[in-house]
Structures are given as structure tokens and as C-alpha cells.
Amino acid sequence: MPRPASAIARSRWPIHVLIGVSIVAAAGGSVIHLVEGMTGQAVAGFVLVAVVGVAWRAWTYERLQKAASLVLALCSIGLLAMVDALGFPMVFTALILLVLDWGIWLGIMVSLLISGLMVVLLHQAYGDQPGGVAIIVGQTVSNTIQFSLVLIVAALLRAFNAQHAELVTVNAQLTEAMDASRDLVLSAERARAAADLHDGL
Numbered sequence: 001m002p003r004p005a006s007a008i009a010r011s012r013w014p015i016h017v018l019i020g021v022s023i024v025a026a027a028g029g030s031v032i033h034l035v036e037g038m039t040g041q042a043v044a045g046f047v048l049v050a051v052v053g054v055a056w057r058a059w060t061y062e063r064l065q066k067a068a069s070l071v072l073a074l075c076s077i078g079l080l081a082m083v084d085a086l087g088f089p090m091v092f093t094a095l096i097l098l099v100l101d102w103g104i105w106l107g108i109m110v111s112l113l114i115s116g117l118m119v120v121l122l123h124q125a126y127g128d129q130p131g132g133v134a135i136i137v138g139q140t141v142s143n144t145i146q147f148s149l150v151l152i153v154a155a156l157l158r159a160f161n162a163q164h165a166e167l168v169t170v171n172a173q174l175t176e177a178m179d180a181s182r183d184l185v186l187s188a189e190r191a192r193a194a195a196d197l198h199d200g201l
Contacts, residue, residue, distance in 0.1 A: 015096065019056050022076075022090040023049055029083025045082040048075045052090065059097065069097040073110055077117065092150045099154030100161065107154060111147040118143055 030045030052075045059068035076094035080087035091114060099107035122139055126132035 015093070015100075018089070018093040018096070019052075022093045023052060023056075025086045025089045026052070026079045026083050029079075029086030032086075033083065041082050045079065048078045048082060051075050052079070066101045069094070069101040073098050077114060080114070081117075081121070088146075092146070095147070095150050096154040096157065099151065100158050104151065104155050104158070107151050111151060115140065115143055115147065 026045060026049050030042045030049065033039075033045060034042035052072060055068045055071040055075065058064040059072070072090075073094040076087065076090040079090050095107050095111060098110055119136065119140055122136045123132075126135045129135075
């Protein structure tokens with residue numbers, strides 16, 4: 001009988017797809033920076049993508065999931081700074097993993113941290129322009145809505161995984177109980193057959 005955590009890990013294929021899309025997007029952003037002559041940002045982006053790949057591989061091992069999800073969250077913040085908007089898929093995926101592994105409160109705290117960093121970056125980019133405050137406020141509201149939706153999806157996935165683990169555990173207990181019941185019936189039948197044989201002699 002598979003362990004509940006193994007069954008849950010097999011049911012997470014959408015997260016594998018998300019991380020793949022995130023890696024492709026971040027690598028694409030790094031290639032764009034390389035073509036535009038921003039070699040430093042491109043190299044930093046490629047290094048972060050490589051670390052994300054290693055962290056993702058580590059996340060697939062049950063013992064390393066919590067540490068790997070933290071590394072993915074830190075790398076996602078770096079990718080957001082290095083490859084701009086192409087880092088958002090990684091941020092969203094990392095938030096989902098943080099909620100799955102650590103709980104909703106850490107996801108909320110990281111969302112607030114990233115939102116704060118985004119406000120600072122937006123202020124640096126648009127603060128001196130006419131209408132810059134409107135751009136900053138609009139983008140911050142948009143980011144808040146996106147993060148809220150991602151956190152809701154992550155919380156639902158966490159609840160699904162908890163229910164799935166509980167069902168797998170109950171199924172294993174029922175299987176053990178059925179095996180024990182069958183063994184008792186066989187023992188009783190053997191005892192009855194032995195008693196019948198003894199009476200016949």
C-alpha cells in the first residue's frame with residue numbers, strides 16, 4: 001500500500017506543469033536580456049533558473065520539500081527582479097508551494113513582502129514621471145488581486161491534499177481491517193473443520 005505522501009506527490013502533476021512553464025518563462029526573460037546586451041542580468045537570471053531546477057528536483061523528495069519551497073520562493077523574488085514580468089509565473093508557483101508546505105500564513109507574509117518590493121521597484125521606475133502615482137497604485141492593486149487569487153488556489157490545493165491524505169490513510173486502515181477479518185474467518189473455519197474431524201473420529 002503506498003504511503004499517503006507518495007500518493008499526494010503523484011497527484012501534483014499540475015504543479016509540475018506550472019514549474020516547467022515558470023522555468024521556460026524565466027529562461028526566456030534571461031535570453032531577452034542577453035540579446036539586449038544586459039549580460040549581468042542575463043547571467044543572474046540563468047543562475048537563478050539553474051538553482052530553481054535543483055530546488056525543484058529536491059522538492060520532489062518528500063524529506064526536502066519544505067526547504068526546497070523556501071529556496072524556490074527566494075529564487076522567485078530574485079527572478080522577478082532580474083527578468084521583470086517573466087518572473088511572475090515563478091512567483092505564483094513558489095507561493096503555491098509555500099502554502100502547500102508551510103501553510104497559508106507564510107504565503108500571505110511572502111505575498112506582502114513581494115508586494116512591498118514591487119512598490120519600491122515601481123516607485124523607482126515611475127515615481128518621477130507624471131501620472132507615476134496612478135501607475136504605481138494601479139499595478140499594486142493588480143498585483144494584490146493576482147496574489148489573492150493565487151493564495152486562494154493554494155489554500156484549496158492544501159485542503160485537497162489534506163483530504164486526500166486522510167482518505168488514503170482510512171483506505172489503508174480499512175484494507176488492514178478486512179485482511180484481519182478474513183484471517184479470523186479462516187481461523188474459525190479451520191477450527192470448525194478440525195472439531196468436525198475430531199468428532200468424526
